[in-house]
Amino acid sequence: MTAPDNLQRTQSVDLTNCDREPIHQLGRVQSYGALVAVSSDWLVQHVSENLLQILGVDVDDALGRPLYELIVSDGFDRIRDSLRLVDARDSVTRLFGVALKASGQSYDICLHQSGQTLIVEFEPKTESRQRDVLTEVYPHIAGLRKTGDLRLLARDAARSLQQIAGFDSVMVYQFQPDQSGKVIAEQRLDGKARYDGMMFPASDIPVQARALYTRSLLRLIADVNDPGSPIVPGVSLMGEPLDLSLAVTRSVSPIHIEYLKNMGVQASMSVSIMKDGKLWGLFACHNDTPCYIDYERRTAVEMFAHMFSYELTNFDERERKAVEDGARRLQTHLMAHMANGASLDKSLLAVSEEIRNIIPHDGLLLYENEELRKTGDVPTEDEFREICRMLDRGMGTQVFATDRMANFLETAREYEDRTAGIMAIPISKRPRDYLVLVRRPVSETIQWAGDPTKPVTVGPNGTRLTPRKSFDVWKETVRGRSVPWAAREVHAAEQLRTVLLEIFLKVTDAQNLERKRAQEQQQLLISELNHRVRNILNLMRGLLAQSSSSARSLEEMTANLDGRIQSLARAHDQLTSEQWEPTSLRALIRTELEAFADRKSARLVMTGPDAMISPQAFTTMALVIHELTTNSIKHGALCDQSGKVYVDLAVDGSGGLLIDWKERGGPPVTPPKRRGFGSTIIENSIPHELRGDAEISYKMTGVEAHFRLPPRAISQIVEDHDTQPPMELPSMTNEGGANGLTGKGMVLEDTLIIAMDAAEILKDLGAADVKIVSSVAAAMSWLDSNTIDFALLDVNLGDEQSLPVAERLAEAGIPVVLATGYGAAQELVDLYPKGTVIVQKPFSQSALEAAFAKADS
Known part of the structure; x- marks a missing residue:
């Protein structure tokens, strides 16, 4: 939304002025409580001017003195002992019925940390109770109906909260995706619904106010005509105002006060409704006269809001479970159709009614392998192919849903009287295939609590928005949009996407890839078998040679x-x-x-x-x-x-x-x-x-x-082993040149027997000495302080290859022979340095002799 043209001048007045208002640094508190800010050594640095009325201590006497000199020792001890609870960010500690004066006057206290300063707020206890106020909350929590209807749940909550808090009206206000708000339940003492079902513009609750609602969950404005009490001094020695983000007695923005007065409200209380760590909505409580409820009762209200949030989560979980159950049934029916030989498109069309029951829609299109199948009210083929191109350019792998296609595709305005909303479900990777559900447009009249464009005027609060004065019903007719896709329907589509992707991959891609996969698997098995057989044969040869020599x-x-x-x-x-x-x-x-x-x-x-x-x-x-x-x-x-x-x-x-x-x-x-x-x-x-x-x-x-x-x-x-008897195993019985190397050599081989056998062969071929190493690191380290004339390297050394050693020796011009059990010799020739000679395992003395002769040539 933008301001009217006649106000877009050099003064830069727009909706973001409200968003920039420092509502957490207003420098005053409401009169029902007093505030003291103390340093880490308990010296009072800031106080509210009403400290004398609330606590009986003069402001000048309080500033610069330790807090424990201003209150009785028992009260100070309770405050000090509670400090361990305020270390965490946004942590607030509440103390109820604390005696701070010798007269025995008790107070409700709020403690929280603001930077390096401890904020202590005092509210005089105004009523005495025979029982804990929290016990009043339990019956109302139990009375929340465990139904599948969100509006019924919200109405129960509004009715219960009104009885707990005692305000004239309570509304359940739900934030919408565009941050506007909708009243989904309203409970009034006069029995008249004033705002139920109405929408409020997003600008009614500025960005920084929504941020504070997520940190401080309850906000009481006891009297809109209360001028409040200033905090002195107004700023610290560094010139910074006190951050009152978490202060329960924090004063109110003049703009918000004017907004409430325009509504005819004299007192209000806002209670945050959190869900999954985010601000889902608010309980908005209003009163026609000033209304104060003490801190202990407000805490009970906050606890009730927590329980409502819990029930909201349960409500979503029940819907999610119902969707998942439906998706499982759909998968079963789809697989049954395909098991009988039906194709994917025929199977989908056969269960289209079941899909409609899970995700209501007016038409269905299946775009697979450049072919289009459709049923119901859908765009033309040319229109749909244009939609597909738009999806290909910007869609990821998740479900895409919109209730107004024209917001994403300009040409969709030409047929928005037939097709307004789509939900696209990708069912393959490349080429991209889709299952698309279509919804017709609906003509909807939205009722706003006042004009949502919120005319901008320069009011008494400076170059800022002046809150609208009228909250009368303002109707907006929306065209070119379908019924919005609900969160549960998007979740159902994700479930369906998983089902279809699994089926698509199994039935379609699997057929195309099976032959290639089988060929690759066969080649891999042949290569691995070749490697293992050659290694085993080489191991046997080494055993024979070493056993005979000893x-x-x-x-x-x-x-x-x-x-x-x-x-x-x-x-x-x-x-x-x-x-x-x-x-x-x-x-x-x-x-x-x-x-x-x-x-x-x-x-x-x-x-x-x-x-x-x-x-x-x-x-x-x-x-x-x-x-x-x-x-x-x-x-x-x-x-x-x-x-x-x-x-x-x-x-x-x-x-x-x-x-x-x-x-x-x-x-x-x-x-x-x-x-x-x-x-x-x-x-x-x-x-x-x-x-x-x-x-x-x-x-x-x-x-x-x-x-x-x-x-x-x-x-x-x-630890708790139970060794099984050894298995009966069959008995295995045994069935019955000129030296060309000189100098010092190295064998890099991770199997000791093969390495020892290779070293003996090289010595028989004339090597003066042969060093055996088993890893790349060991070879590199030994070569740092030794020189060699030739080397025999195994290709695979467990979880590494000998390539780095081969490259180092090649740079030094040292002949290298590779020993390998794999058959793909050409791949090794391409991978290893030029001139490297390869010998297959199991190798013989003559094979090594010929290989080194070739490597040295």
Whole structure:
């Protein structure tokens, strides 16, 4: 709304003048209470001039003195003890019936913080009660009808609030989307409805007033003719007026006083109705004569308003639930139609009546794959395609609803006598398809409480709006608009959008994408299978090579290799039985003991919680536990009839798992004279592959091994475990150049056995020394202080790739060979530096020799 042309002059008078009025800094209080502002050390800095009438203390005597010298000690103690309750922003503390004078006169007190100043307001207690005023509220709260009719709920609330507060009239005033207000219920003592159903312009309640209503929920104006009492001094030493935003006795804007007088009101009380943290509306209470109700009763009124807000939320929830129930029924019927082979458009048209019951409309259009289907009163196809272009340009993924299309599409004015409102529901992403509901225009007469244009005149309050003097009914006829889409209907449309999007994606997009997805999935599975098979084959080759190098006879090599392969097989069987998910460590240990120690497995004593460990950690631990078990059976506690193995599991402070393996009661232990492959697995597998810790001691009393698995290797700690008996597993038995490298090399591989095997091959090919590292960070750190002549890099290192290391070595001109279990070699060639040679796992000595010869050429 704008001001008339004859007033838009250099004085810049418009509706925002009211919005700029500092109503929180009026510098005075209403006469029914007094105000004192004190510093953090209780010195009085500001007082209202009526302090003598209210508290019996002269203004000059109060300023600069401590508050505790002005009131009795009991009263001051109650105020001081309540300070802890006013720390939070916008927090107000109320004290009722506090004695502040030696005469015993009691007061209701309000405390709140305003910046660095504590505001204390006093209202003399004017009536004594035999019972708590809050008890009067409970029957009225219980009397609010739990109905599906908002107007009935509002009428109950207006009637109850009038009885609690005693005002001549109470209105329930609901804010509209454009911030105008509508009276949805009115209760008057004379039984005559004066404003019920009428609209009030948004400018009647300025922006800053609405902001204060959200902070201070109740506002009493006891007498519009009360001149109030000034606050002295008017400003602080810094020249700032006192902020009275939360002051209950704050005086009233002259413009608002004039507005009330023009209405014929002598006293008013406004009570905020909040919903979902926002200002939903007001209880507007008016009286034909001055009317004061004390602070305690006003608090009861405020509590009633809170309960009404709660019932409003329940009302919305009931409507929302009804909408969701309807959407579920609609989904069921839609799916039933489509299950019988009906297309999406035919299914929608078949349930159009059910859609109409949930969201009333006059016509329906389905725009799918550039094709239009329609039923009922709808725009022409050309008109609708223009609407679709408008939606494509500006609509997001949510429902769009308007009761006046012409506000968004200028050409819609040409047919607004046929189509005024639309609700567009997107049902796909690209290309954009819509289900659109249409409403015909309705000719509506809106009754305003006075002319909503609110003529602007320069009044006695300066260059500001003078409130209108007439509140007589002013009628406005609205054309080109449909019935507005209610919030519950928009919510229902969102529910329908979810249903249709799900169906659309399942039935339409799924058919188009299924073939491509299947091809991609097949390629991914082939690639992953290729990678896993090659890694497994390379692992087996490493086991064979390392077992043969550490064995003293063919029989020992065969037994060692067979045991290690069987251990890995059992570990993989347990993992795959759980679909490659985290698996029990306790089950692994007991399975290994029962597989090799037979009846001696009863001599295993395990304590502590169970741990579900990751597949990678499970495979590593299978080999470690296997080596410890076979060593114990050959040389340790399980080689005779009396020894025992104690395994203690515990969780450390960082969430890691501690594993203590102790053997007791066996023959005396002597440290091994040579370091074999088994010892290497025990000591190095966990640090190398899992970034954990390992330590083994060969004590006279028995072997002791201490391990720590890091938190990332552990999925879950199970305190109340119930270890299942080990599963029966099938027995696995074993079926039966010239050196071209010189200098120092590096192997970057996250599987220790493969890394050790690769290092031995490179040494056989002539390398003087080979450094083994398992991560990009470790490689980069080692290269900072060492130089190499060649490198063998695994492509995938768990959750990272070796590309940064390859790029660094390429810049230095060092030959690099990549080892990979994946088959997509060309993609790696494109990704890694030029000149990088790729060798497939499992690799042989001749394959590595040829690869390095090519890399060095």
